[in-house]
Structure formats: C-alpha cells, structure tokens
Amino acid sequence: MQSPRRNAEGRPLGTCDPSSSGSPAHGGGSRFEFQSLLSSRMPGADPTSARLRASESPVHRRGSFPLAGAGSSQALPPQLPEEDRIDLNPSFLDIALRSLLAIDLWLSKKLGVCAGESSSWGSMRPLMKLLEISGHGIPWLLGTLYCLSRSDSWAGREVLMNLLFALLLDLLLVSLIKGLVRRRRPAHNQMDMFFTISVDKYSFPSGHTTRAALVSRFILNHLVLAIPLRVLVVLWAFILGLSRVMLGRHNVTDVAFGFFLGYMQYSIVDYCWLSPRTAPVLFVLWNQP
Numbered sequence: 227m228q229s230p231r232r233n234a235e236g237r238p239l240g241t242c243d244p245s246s247s248g249s250p251a252h253g254g255g256s257r258f259e260f261q262s263l264l265s266s267r268m269p270g271a272d273p274t275s276a277r278l279r280a281s282e283s284p285v286h287r288r289g290s291f292p293l294a295g296a297g298s299s300q301a302l303p304p305q306l307p308e309e310d311r312i313d314l315n316p317s318f319l320d321i322a323l324r325s326l327l328a329i330d331l332w333l334s335k336k337l338g339v340c341a342g343e344s345s346s347w348g349s350m351r352p353l354m355k356l357l358e359i360s361g362h363g364i365p366w367l368l369g370t371l372y373c374l375s376r377s378d379s380w381a382g383r384e385v386l387m388n389l390l391f392a393l394l395l396d397l398l399l400v401s402l403i404k405g406l407v408r409r410r411r412p413a414h415n416q417m418d419m420f421f422t423i424s425v426d427k428y429s430f431p432s433g434h435t436t437r438a439a440l441v442s443r444f445i446l447n448h449l450v451l452a453i454p455l456r457v458l459v460v461l462w463a464f465i466l467g468l469s470r471v472m473l474g475r476h477n478v479t480d481v482a483f484g485f486f487l488g489y490m491q492y493s494i495v496d497y498c499w500l501s502p503r504t505a506p507v508l509f510v511l512w513n514q515p
C-alpha cells in the first residue's frame with residue numbers, strides 16, 4: 227500500500243497536531259489539507275518557489291498571509307516596494323480619481339477619430355492639422371512681434387506688448403506644468419507635430435488649448451469686433467481644443483484643464499497689465515515709431 231504524503235514536519239497530509247485538529251478556527255477538513263500542502267513546501271523546503279508564490283499572490287503582497295510566517299521568520303515573503311502593492315482599502319477620493327481617469331482614457335480613445343490616416347475620420351486630419359498650426363506658439367509669437375514692429379500708436383503698442391507678455395507667460399507655465407506632471411500623450415497619437423520643445427512629449431495640459439483660451443479672451447477684451455466675429459473667435463478656441471483630442475494628441479482632461487488654465491492666465495495678464503505708467507522702461511525701449 228502506498229504510504230501517505232507527508233509535510234515538512236513529517237506529518238501525513240490531512241492530519242495536524244492535536245491542538246488544532248478538526249477545529250473550524252484552524253481551518254479543519256479540506257481547507258486544512260490545502261494549508262498543510264502549502265506549509266509542507268514553504269518553511270525552508272524550497273525557499274525559491276515559496277518566494278515566487280509570495281510575489282504572485284495579492285494577499286502575500288500585503289505581507290499578511292499567516293502561513294508565510296508559520297514557525298520561521300525566514301519564510302516571511304520579502305516586502306515589495308509601495309507602488310507594487312495592491313491597496314485593498316482605497317479612499318473615496320482614490321476611487322473617484324481612478325474612475326475619472328478611466329472615463330478620460332476611454333472617452334479620449336473614442337474621440338480620437340483623426341489620430342491616423344486610417345482612423346474613421348482620417349480624411350479630416352489635414353484640416354485638424356491646419357487648426358493645430360493656427361494655435362501654435364510660433365506663428366502667434368512671430369505675428370505679435372511683427373505687428374509690434376509695425377505699430378505706430380501708443381495704444382496699439384501697449385496691447386501688443388501685453389499680448390507678447392501673455393504668450394510668453396503661457397509658454398512658461400505650460401512647460402513648467404508639463405515638466406512636473408509628465409503625463410504621456412495617448413498611445414494612439416502620432417508624434418508628427420511641427421516645432422516642438424522637449425516638454426512637448428508630455429500632454430498635460432494642452433498648450434494649444436491654453437493659448438486658444440488665453441488669446442480668445444484677450445481678443446474679446448481688447449479688440450472691438452462685430453458680434454459674428456466674436457462668435458467666430460470663441461468657436462475657434464472651442465474647436466481647436468476639441469481637435470487636440472480628435473487628433474489623438476491629448477486626453478479630454480488635458481484639454482479641459484487647458485481651457486481653465488488659459489482662462490486664468492488672462493486674469494493674471496489683466497492684473498499685471500503693462501502700460502507706460504507701470505513698465506516705462508519697456509515702452510521707452512520700444513518707442514521708435
């Protein structure tokens with residue numbers, strides 16, 4: 227007759243010491259059999275596979291599986307780095323943020339209909355890229371500098387000087403936040419943007435969107451425009467933001483925060499408004515009509 231299989235302490239599997247035998251508290255019956263099967267291997271018999279099992283199990287990741295330490299401190303699984311552990315007790319805020327992130331990724335993928343030539347709206351891609359150029363920093367900076375050099379009125383120079391300040395502030399803040407947050411662009415994005423700087427490999431926030439919100443608020447406040455043109459300016463900013471997601475350049479939250487940041491940046495510019503009275507040096511330097 228075949229002899230029963232034994233655990234590391236020499237006890238046949240399916241039995242245990244008298245103090246724990248059959249007690250539900252100690253996991254009697256078949257559950258005990260499972261436990262003794264584990265313990266027959268774990269405490270020193272095969273430390274390598276014990277460690278492997280420990281790292282595979284989410285319970286072991288918490289370092290709280292009772293059998294792991296049974297009888298020997300050597301058998302305790304190694305503590306994993308914090309980021310590798312599964313948090314079994316997340317806070318409400320944690321759950322809310324993770325859900326928002328999941329919705330953001332899902333929606334951004336769904337809306338990324340011009341992300342490639344073969345995408346469902348791939349034929350619209352050239353139009354979206356035209357919109358992209360309309361919100362790029364280079365044409366706005368060069369255009370403002372050109373107008374500043376051609377302006378022959380104090381009022382015009384003051385407005386353009388502040389637009390230049392706004393554009394530079396925007397570049398600075400967006401680069402700073404992109405460098406701090408370091409959120410990668412969506413996986414479906416093709417990195418074929420014209421003239422980017424190093425932080426532009428990151429996506430949060432959308433620089434085109436901050437510029438669109440900032441510039442459109444600036445224009446609405448400092449240019450006298452007919453109503454249809456004012457509507458056009460707002461539409462341009464909105465469609466430019468949307469096109470960032472459609473092109474696959476950004477997630478929805480990058481664009482939403484971009485609108486918010488651009489809007490707030492205008493408030494900063496308005497608060498620090500440069501004029502011949504507040505910044506005389508700047509205006510004297512540019513006083514060559």
Ligand SMILES: CC(C)=CCC/C(C)=C/COP(=O)(O)O
Nearest residue numbers: 363364421422426432433434435
């Ligand atoms: C180098 C200059 C002057 C501007 C860079 C403009 C640019 C490529 C920004 C990235 O925008 P998104 O964050 O919307 O992709």
